[in-house]
Amino acid sequence: MTDGCPCGTPRTRGKICFVGAGPGDPDLITVKGRKLLEQAGAILYAGSLVDRAATRYAPPDCEIRDSKDMTLEEIVDWLREKAARHALVVRLQTGDPSLYGALIEMTRPLEREGFDWEVVPGISSAMASMAVARETMTLPEVTQTVILTRAAGRTSMPEGEDLESLAAHHCTLCVYLSATLIHEVQRALRAAGWREDAPLLVVQKASWQGEEKIVRGTLADIREKCQAEKIGSQAMIVASPALGSSAWETLVRSKLYDPAFTHRFRRGLRRQHESS
């Protein structure tokens, strides 16, 4: 991108793309994200949660740096400096950049300085956790709502978003950043009236080859099971009335695929009979 600086000299600056790397498996990046990595002059990846393998698509001369030990200011400085030298700079983030990714804190100063930036979405760890556990987030007449949230830790929760209030919906809850706060998740679910035998799922490092752990339990025993598996970080906690449904004997069918249901792309059987 070319712009004018206050002194009147034209300047060339690259674009900064905030790319979702997905949950861990380098194959779970989007095609668009991968194409950007292939063209990047510099990549700053969040090494605490993104495997360096995620940068395998980078060209050989690409400048690659792990941001694990950097402050937000240092990250912004790095992106700014590299964008002065390369046409494309990628900030590679875990999962989807819009979830717990400090996205706006990074983009605000860059936006103010007139940098061109873009976000490429990624597969969030909640989706990956459900996939590896072969579970569904929604199920007809069981739950049609998903809440992506976290337990209050060092970051407090805004009013009305405490876990207990959210759990009162009895829908699917995907709890990020709370592996060390399972007791707090249990407390909130109990306070919201979830039964002791309600199923819970905890997935650590979903989609990381050889490192993934899937723990299934109930509200009563999930904490002990996680302790036994030594799960202390990088885990997704899921509470949902739909967990385990692949083994249920009876299910309400999705209307979309019901032979009697008419929609935009298919005429339901009953209608056909009625009109014939």
Ligand code: SAH
């Ligand atoms: N933007 C990310 C979330 C970053 S916050 C996303 O969309 O997934 C970091 C939290 O995400 C972790 O504490 C954990 O709760 C979850 N997480 C990230 N990667 C994970 C993985 N591979 N498996 C399970 N949980 C993961």
